[in-house]
Amino acid sequence: xxxxxxxxxxxxxxxxxxxxxxxxxxxxxxxxxxxxxxxxxxxxxxxxxxxxxxxxxxxxxxxxxxxxxxxxxxxxxxxxxxxxxxxxxxxxxxxxxxxxxxxxxxxxxxxxxxxxxxxxxxxxxxxxxxxxxxxxxxxxxxxxxxxxxxxxxxxxxxxxxxxxxxxxxxxxxxxxxxxxxxxxxxxxxxxxxxxxxxxxxxxxxxxxxxxxxxxxxxxxxxxxxxxxxxxxxxxxxxxxxxxxxxxxxxxxxxxxxxxxxxxxxxxxxxxxxxxxxxxxxxxxxxxxxxxxxxxxxxxxxxxxxx
Amino acid sequence: xxxxxxxxxxxxxxxxxxxxxxxxxxxxxxxxxxxxxxxxxxxxxxxxxxxxxxxxxxxxxxxxxxxxxxxxxxxxxxxxxxxxxxxxxxxxxxxxxxxxxxxxxxxxxxxxxxxxxxxxxxxxxxxxxxxxxxxxxxxxxxxxxxxxxxxxxxxxxxxxxxxxxxxxxxxxxxxxxxxxxxxxxxxxxxxxxxxxxxxxxxxxxxxxxxxxxxxxxxxxxxxxxxxxxxxxxxxxxxxxxxxxxxxxxxxxxxxxxxxxxxxxxxxxxxxxxxxxxxxxxxxxxxxxxxxxxxxxxxxxxxxxxxxxxxxxxxxxxxxxxxxxxxxxxxxxxxxxxxxxxxxxxxxxxxxxxxxxxxxxxxxxxxxxxxxxxxxxxxxxxxxxxxxxxxxxxxxxxxxx
Numbered sequence: 001x002x003x004x005x006x007x008x009x010x011x012x013x014x015x016x017x018x019x020x021x022x023x024x025x026x027x028x029x030x031x032x033x034x035x036x037x038x039x040x041x042x043x044x045x046x047x048x049x050x051x052x053x054x055x056x057x058x059x060x061x062x063x064x065x066x067x068x069x070x071x072x073x074x075x076x077x078x079x080x081x082x083x084x085x086x087x088x089x090x091x092x093x094x095x096x097x098x099x100x101x102x103x104x105x106x107x108x109x110x111x112x113x114x115x116x117x118x119x120x121x122x123x124x125x126x127x128x129x130x131x132x133x134x135x136x137x138x139x140x141x142x143x144x145x146x147x148x149x150x151x152x153x154x155x156x157x158x159x160x161x162x163x164x165x166x167x168x169x170x171x172x173x174x175x176x177x178x179x180x181x182x183x184x185x186x187x188x189x190x191x192x193x194x195x196x197x198x199x200x201x202x203x204x205x206x207x208x209x210x211x212x213x214x215x216x217x218x219x220x221x222x223x224x225x226x227x228x229x230x231x232x233x234x235x236x237x238x239x240x241x242x243x244x245x246x247x248x249x250x251x252x253x254x255x256x257x258x259x260x261x262x263x264x265x266x267x268x269x270x271x272x273x274x275x276x277x278x279x280x281x282x283x284x285x286x287x288x289x290x291x292x293x294x295x296x297x298x299x300x301x302x303x304x305x306x
Numbered sequence: 307x308x309x310x311x312x313x314x315x316x317x318x319x320x321x322x323x324x325x326x327x328x329x330x331x332x333x334x335x336x337x338x339x340x341x342x343x344x345x346x347x348x349x350x351x352x353x354x355x356x357x358x359x360x361x362x363x364x365x366x367x368x369x370x371x372x373x374x375x376x377x378x379x380x381x382x383x384x385x386x387x388x389x390x391x392x393x394x395x396x397x398x399x400x401x402x403x404x405x406x407x408x409x410x411x412x413x414x415x416x417x418x419x420x421x422x423x424x425x426x427x428x429x430x431x432x433x434x435x436x437x438x439x440x441x442x443x444x445x446x447x448x449x450x451x452x453x454x455x456x457x458x459x460x461x462x463x464x465x466x467x468x469x470x471x472x473x474x475x476x477x478x479x480x481x482x483x484x485x486x487x488x489x490x491x492x493x494x495x496x497x498x499x500x501x502x503x504x505x506x507x508x509x510x511x512x513x514x515x516x517x518x519x520x521x522x523x524x525x526x527x528x529x530x531x532x533x534x535x536x537x538x539x540x541x542x543x544x545x546x547x548x549x550x551x552x553x554x555x556x557x558x559x560x561x562x563x564x565x566x567x568x569x570x571x572x573x574x575x576x577x578x579x580x581x582x583x584x585x586x587x588x589x590x591x592x593x594x595x596x597x598x599x600x601x602x603x604x605x606x607x608x609x610x611x612x613x614x615x616x617x618x619x620x621x622x623x624x625x626x627x628x629x630x631x632x633x634x635x636x637x638x639x640x641x642x643x644x645x646x647x648x649x650x651x652x653x654x655x656x657x658x659x660x661x662x663x664x665x666x667x668x669x670x671x672x673x674x675x676x677x678x679x680x681x682x683x684x685x686x687x688x689x690x691x692x693x694x695x696x697x698x699x700x701x702x703x704x705x706x
Contacts, residue, residue, distance in 0.1 A: 026700075027699060028605045028699025028700070029607065030607035030663075030665070030668055031668075046601060172641045172643070173644065173663065175605060176640070177605070177646065177661065177668075178605070192648045193648065196657055199634060201655070203652060204654075205655075206435055277433075277435070282634055283626070285634075286627060286634050290637065293636055
């Protein structure tokens with residue numbers, strides 16, 4: 001797997017989201033602390049397209065964590081790139097009633113308070129900190145490092161939150177399957193999920209081949225498909241069409257996947273593992289899949305480096 | 307020999323309903339104990355009542371097992387079926403009475419010898435898609451002691467992970483009979499502490515033995531338990547001697563109460579099914595599409611007491627696609643010590659993602675995947691790598 005620094009910004013963004021989600025996960029995520037869950041926070045909303053603030057401006061928080069009993073929400077924006085003054089301004093204009101309109105519920109919505117919380121990784125902390133300073137940003141900001149999550153500037157309105165930092169972690173233990181794929185994930189991550197989906201379908205169908213619309217595979221791969229806007233869906237579909245078309249022409253993985261492109265439609269996949277019930281047949285598919293994903297990953301890392 | 311012949315040639319009566327089945331099983335249970343006592347015969351030789359809990363996601367008339375010919379017949383009761391089976395190259399059919407009142411967790415009763423029934427059930431559970439054993443973890447097996455008077459325990463361990471040099475114990479199987487058997491098991495599990503105490507004394511030559519002792523602590527899963535179950539407040543002293551195996555096999559070794567045997571099965575099945583449903587409803591992960599978008603479920607982790615020294619080797623065994631794990635997966639190495647696996651359970655086709663470190667295995671079960679996947683993986687790790695492994699991921703109490 002590529003290291004964090006080799007990832008595209010969007011993939012880093014996904015990892016930061018996973019990290020924040022994990023802090024509010026119930027027990028079960030071994031090796032990673034969950035102090036926000038212990039304080040009462042739950043994951044309320046995950047990566048929206050966009051919502052409106054009190055001034056009618058668009059904001060797109062990555063994740064909102066809410067402690068219903070304390071009527072407090074953390075509206076989180078994970079940053080893997082620069083933060084603009086305009087973005088800060090828009091978040092400044094987020095009010096309690098906006099959160100209620102977005103569907104955040106608490107024991108007493110009239111008493112709901114919130115903190116906009118900015119999150120960055122150890123990699124861009126310098127520029128991130130400078131930007132906050134430059135724009136006189138008052139939001140609490142967290143930095144995810146290799147061994148701890150620190151609050152680097154400003155205070156939360158809820159005192160208990162200020163006390164839990166720094167949180168000791170191991171960066172490599174961030175549970176990445178909490179949010180395994182985002183709309184910007186690189187080809188090898190998407191392909192991995194597609195292969196998993198195809199094999200799962202084959203075993204559920206109990207037949208050595210089946211045909212399916214690519215669209216159904218894509219919906220299966222991106223479980224938050226329903227909540228995406230039309231433009232994003234179209235982009236994802238194009239990306240998946242490209243990924244599958246390339247795979248179907250590959251000498252090795254192409255033996256399992258046929259793809260027929262159809263204009264104005266997603267196209268149709270024929271997936272086949274001869275003698276799929278035999279261990280060696282499914283082992284062979286595993287070897288081929290792993291090798292193919294490895295090639296995609298290698299080419300992705302090289303593209304990132306050069 | 308007259309009595310032995312009599313039971314060996316148990317005439318399989320015509321079973322038309324549950325009442326017929328109950329009567330038939332009761333007769334066999336009553337005879338079994340006397341015969342076993344008199345002739346000291348082993349289970350394989352006797353036609354004891356054996357009942358298997360099987361998980362199935364298919365109707366009984368779709369039951370198949372490669373290498374077997376199967377005939378399914380109805381009874382007057384729509385939830386009770388007779389399944390006749392024989393190896394394709396054999397001539398004689400054997401019989402199972404399959405209770406599908408719970409259409410997912412069936413109970414298959416038989417009086418066939420274990421040598422005939424076990425391989426058939428094994429074939430269904432091990433190789434057929436959407437059929438499986440139930441997998442009672444060691445901790446659950448231990449609680450049978452509270453359900454009846456313990457008579458003995460069975461430990462079965464077969465190390466399949468790690469390279470040969472790492473295997474200190476390899477395969478281990480033993481039966482301990484008598485009331486002290488639980489204490490002996492407890493002793494095994496405390497051996498690392500004993501080792502630490504002796505090490506303080508600096509006895510070098512004992513170290514190898516001590517290592518073996520430590521190995522025993524993670525090689526002693528409770529695979530089987532024998533109990534005497536007595537019905538509560540029963541003035542007629544009705545009881546049954548039952549042996550329970552962790553893969554959901556119940557053998558009535560005798561007594562005078564088939565009801566006790568049936569109660570143990572029903573009670574286990576209900577408790578197990580409740581846990582599996584809890585896993586599927588509360589733990590399996592998905593997204594709720596109502597606005598706003600919310601996540602449901604959460605990961606669950608197997609905590610190991612025995613460190614994994616070679617993650618790659620362990621991970622390769624886990625996703626070898628072979629029995630017992632039957633997991634397919636594409637591994638991603640986050641670091642040398644952490645691997646993430648995008649996987650599929652080949653028992654059911656369900657999606658399962660995993661993350662492994664030297665101390666834990668995180669499991670992310672997808673919504674609509676089968677909860678038995680978690681129980682199987684957990685139980686197999688106990689029987690093949692670390693019998694002290696625990697499953698964590700619920701806020702209050704334990705899953706099993």
